[in-house]
Amino acid sequence: MTTLLLLAVLQASASPPSLAAPGFSKLNVTDQQAAFFAEHFAQQLSQRGCKVTSSAQIAAVLGLERQKQLLGCADESSSCNIELANALGADGIVVGEVARFEGRYQLNVKVTSAKDGSVLASASFKAKDEEEALDGLSAAARRMAPEVAERLGRTLEKPSGVALAFDNEQNAKTRRWALVPLALAVVSAGVAVGLYVVARGDFDRLNRGTFTVAEGGRIRDEGKTLQLVSAVGVGVSVAALAAAAAVFFLNRDTAPSVTPSVSVSGSGAAAVLTGSF
Numbered sequence: 001m002t003t004l005l006l007l008a009v010l011q012a013s014a015s016p017p018s019l020a021a022p023g024f025s026k027l028n029v030t031d032q033q034a035a036f037f038a039e040h041f042a043q044q045l046s047q048r049g050c051k052v053t054s055s056a057q058i059a060a061v062l063g064l065e066r067q068k069q070l071l072g073c074a075d076e077s078s079s080c081n082i083e084l085a086n087a088l089g090a091d092g093i094v095v096g097e098v099a100r101f102e103g104r105y106q107l108n109v110k111v112t113s114a115k116d117g118s119v120l121a122s123a124s125f126k127a128k129d130e131e132e133a134l135d136g137l138s139a140a141a142r143r144m145a146p147e148v149a150e151r152l153g154r155t156l157e158k159p160s161g162v163a164l165a166f167d168n169e170q171n172a173k174t175r176r177w178a179l180v181p182l183a184l185a186v187v188s189a190g191v192a193v194g195l196y197v198v199a200r201g202d203f204d205r206l207n208r209g210t211f212t213v214a215e216g217g218r219i220r221d222e223g224k225t226l227q228l229v230s231a232v233g234v235g236v237s238v239a240a241l242a243a244a245a246a247v248f249f250l251n252r253d254t255a256p257s258v259t260p261s262v263s264v265s266g267s268g269a270a271a272v273l274t275g276s277f
Contacts, residue, residue: 016051017145017154019111020090023055027099033130037098040134041109044141045094047163049156050148053088061087085114091152092120098133105133109140111148121147138166185240192233199226 021042026034038055046052053061084093096109110122123140127133142163149156159167202223 014155016049016157017148017152018051018053018089018091019045019094019148020053020058020084020088020092020114021045021055021094022058022084024096024098024109027097029098029100029105034098037107037133037137038094038096041096041137041141042094044138044163045145047160048141048145049159050145051157052094053090058084058088090114091154092148104128105130107133107136107140109137109144111144113151120151121145142167181240181243185237188233188237188240192230192237195226195230195233199223199230202226 019042021038024034024038024041035055042052042054084090092111092114094109094111096107099106105127106124107127108122108124111120112118113120121144123144125136125140127136145156148154202219206219206223
């Protein structure tokens, strides 16, 4: 008995998450648009290795009217999810909302547990048009599918070729953002070198003694300032290079938020890299 139970647990963990996607609720969008967005998201989850029962398949099992009732059910944390999951043998339910305000779309999607209604994964984003909304749903599926599998203790199937092609395209877009901190690094390094050369010239002049006492004090103070600013430039350049490397090698669905900064004190300067990757 123990061996059979263990085999059953191992088989369950090796199988992909089973999800039901009855459709999205809508506000200021047509039925066709909401249905297309919901179908696209279900398809993307499927291409990410989940086993997804689409709205059309659910309608064939439960009937269109009952599906509409479940989609509009306010008590999504209990009876609605349980009834839908029992009918389809699903581990989770894909729910979503799509709305349009002043020409822009707002999309909220999540996968809830069929057992207790807890949220397994979620995403929320805005889009300026339909194409951006579809890309956002694809990116959301990319993030959410592994989260759902982990929460359920399941294993995703291998991503489809379409999903991998989307990943490559998103990675290429992200890596282009590396040019921004790289350009900052080049400019900062150039400024630092230029200021160092000027400060070095002033230092040589002090060594030669070709100045008055008043000029000597001014040259000394200016040299200290130039050295400090040059050190700041070097720090910014190093931090920007680190940011460029992070953006290039750490892939995300959206451009990383990385900000190089420098703290200056009377004794020197420190380069600081802040943000999220």
